[in-house]
Amino acid sequence: MPGSQALLLTPSAVRRLHKHVLSHSRYPARDRVIVALSFRAGLRAAEIAGMRWRMVLDPYGKVADRLTVEDAIAKRRGGRIVPMHQELRAALIALRAELDASPERDASIVTSERGGPMRAGSIVNLFAGWYAALGFEGCSSHSGRRTFVTTAARNLAKAGGSLRDVQLLAGHRQLATTERYIQGDTHAQRRLIALL
Template identity: 35%
Template structure:
């Protein structure tokens, strides 16, 4: 089975520019950022509630605790919120016309209901398509996250834990390798 395309920096910027021009730009941008900057699966993103990302004072949490029932492997895990993602969550929250209950979905459809994993998957495919990114899918952000961590020298064990994988071989399959990366590696010698 062919893997989802990992975007280059330029392609990621193009995607965000296309999203900015569309309807529901803030919501769609946050969905993509949760995928790219937290490595979340589309089903995990769709299942997030306001209380998962905001504390009782309305501040963005430093960690998102994914409940076992929303993860693929059925094991709860912690996702750390970096500065870029924190700013994105704050930006999205500022767009809300009114406060949302803690148990409300973080991302709402145009009918103001929770996304299903399938519907969010279709939305992401549509966004990638509008940006002209053939081969990209809802899993592209997750692969981008894992690849970027690996190429930044992060320990494989840390990446595996952040991704919620039980086996390192699973994590390794996500890492994208390109010619320029191999050339740069050889130049280190």
């Protein structure tokens, strides 16, 4: 049903969100990671809340070139490995540098004001507040994930991948679920018809 899914953000809207988070947040390094985990890795709010440093570090304690969403934090135990986007990697490195000491591997990446792990509901509320402040109606914490899946699908031809690759990155069991995330583009449809 139209309108029932979280809205996608355009690249310029994502830039506005980043700018807002960096300039208005009490915890900009943490919140930059939250936004990047959503838009650059396609994670759900519960997965963002459940991320531990061991899931993003290599054996030498450096931020790796991929992140692991463990089954324990994934919906329906749909764990997966996602290559690390450079923006997310930079945000994680900056957050680690801000911490007084290197966090333990089992420590939460995203922590609350009190220092404990942030809950999924708090992540949802953060996004709701950011979107309200920016006047982005129809957006939710799931907008980043939906934007990630749609953007990945639209870039398949450039990467030489298939919709199955997007499905694996999203952690969906069924390809039909991935397809429901992807928003069509009437301009692209017109270009496709013109090529026939």
